Amino acid sequence: MLASTSRTAMNDEGRHSVSFDVHRVRDDFPILKRRIRGRPLVYLDSAASAQKPKAVLDAMQVAQETIYANVHRGVHTLSQEATDAFEAAREKLRAFINAASADEIIFVRGATEGINLVAATYARKFLSAGDEIILSELEHHSNIVPWQLLQAEKGIVIKVAPIDDDGNFLLPAFERLLSPRTRLVAVTHVSNALGTVTPVRAIIEAAHRAGAKVLLDGCQAVPHLAVDMQALDVDFYAFSGHKMYGPTGIGVLYGKKELLATMPPYQGGGEMISTVTFAKSTFKEPPHRFEAGTPAIVEAIGLGAAADYLTALGREAVRAHEQALLAYASQRVSALPGLQIVGRAAEKAAIVSFVMEGVHAHDIGTILDRAGIAVRAGHHCAQPLMERLGLAATARASFGLYNTMEDVDALADALKIVREIFA
Numbered sequence: 001m002l003a004s005t006s007r008t009a010m011n012d013e014g015r016h017s018v019s020f021d022v023h024r025v026r027d028d029f030p031i032l033k034r035r036i037r038g039r040p041l042v043y044l045d046s047a048a049s050a051q052k053p054k055a056v057l058d059a060m061q062v063a064q065e066t067i068y069a070n071v072h073r074g075v076h077t078l079s080q081e082a083t084d085a086f087e088a089a090r091e092k093l094r095a096f097i098n099a100a101s102a103d104e105i106i107f108v109r110g111a112t113e114g115i116n117l118v119a120a121t122y123a124r125k126f127l128s129a130g131d132e133i134i135l136s137e138l139e140h141h142s143n144i145v146p147w148q149l150l151q152a153e154k155g156i157v158i159k160v161a162p163i164d165d166d167g168n169f170l171l172p173a174f175e176r177l178l179s180p181r182t183r184l185v186a187v188t189h190v191s192n193a194l195g196t197v198t199p200v201r202a203i204i205e206a207a208h209r210a211g212a213k214v215l216l217d218g219c220q221a222v223p224h225l226a227v228d229m230q231a232l233d234v235d236f237y238a239f240s241g242h243k244m245y246g247p248t249g250i251g252v253l254y255g256k257k258e259l260l261a262t263m264p265p266y267q268g269g270g271e272m273i274s275t276v277t278f279a280k281s282t283f284k285e286p287p288h289r290f291e292a293g294t295p296a297i298v299e300a301i302g303l304g305a306a307a308d309y310l311t312a313l314g315r316e317a318v319r320a321h322e323q324a325l326l327a328y329a330s331q332r333v334s335a336l337p338g339l340q341i342v343g344r345a346a347e348k349a350a351i352v353s354f355v356m357e358g359v360h361a362h363d364i365g366t367i368l369d370r371a372g373i374a375v376r377a378g379h380h381c382a383q384p385l386m387e388r389l390g391l392a393a394t395a396r397a398s399f400g401l402y403n404t405m406e407d408v409d410a411l412a413d414a415l416k417i418v419r420e421i422f423a
């Protein structure tokens, strides 16, 4: 067993070292004290939804107890304080992804809504029959189905960039798909099913050279990596709060200011208008143009707290800790007889998908649960990817900043028992 309690890494700026004490970090997460079937919880399902630290839970509770009111409409004190807190959260998210302006941060329900927003506004307005969108074989259903809906409506063409058998994104093959008709490239930054980190800088550069815009699905990137909108020069970037230790019901769509300015509204209603008459309505500037109706006020404040929490821990320290977990988990799991890791890309986030010979992934998940270990089993909302790999399902252990080397040992020991049951 490896010693795991603390780890030293350079911080984001690389100026001085910060220490990452995982056992202290675990104390920030009340749910990790739970026992499951009499055993300590080993939570390895953060890629589906990460647990929330007390800082996030407290920020939401305090907001509801002290400043809660509807935003943007009121002249009274509470409404102004709620508006200030909501807009302060927008600024926190801007800083978190280093966007140039807080006006580029649109609060949405999650990545799914963010991608649908781009499809329903930008793509519906600017793409016509025969125009091409490039996706990849790694995509989550939420970055496939919105484009198919648009395809049915407008006759656009969907092309799919391939991966190799290890789950690596194949850059040269992608570049060959680019054509003068390519209008948009919509790919994931990190695969939720395999952990593959895609070569986003090269993808963005090649797409821009071809005159196409780029949307990245950043759901699995923001919890694991520092992301920088200005350095990436990406056009749209979508992610969900609940994958980055924040609440459900809130997420962010980043869009470049000059693009957002050209886009029509997504939904109509309150908050997004300047004037309304029965003859005609006029709309606010972005981001408010895209935020019709009362937003998820408390959840936005919670997401701001999650961004602060990750920043305070140090994104590079988190990454280093998770990379150590990934290396150890890959080694332990692949050493087990009859077990095969699915997804061995050169660059990965801390996600380990695997199959066991002769055992269904759901049975693995059920038996691991008896040992208090939470993993996901299934197609991970990526059925085309599973089909590409010739699999119906995998079991997936996904790690977060609160996981330990002991968690990896617990997983490996329980998998040995699964093996024995089915031997």
Ligand SMILES: *Cc1c(COP(=O)(O)O)cnc(C)c1O
Pocket (backbone or CB within 6 Å): 047, 048, 109, 110, 111, 112, 113, 140, 142, 143, 188, 190, 191, 192, 217, 219, 220, 240, 243
């Ligand atoms: C979870 C996830 C989504 C969808 O996020 P929602 O929060 O369900 O909207 C999209 N893409 C990836 C890669 C994901 O992991």
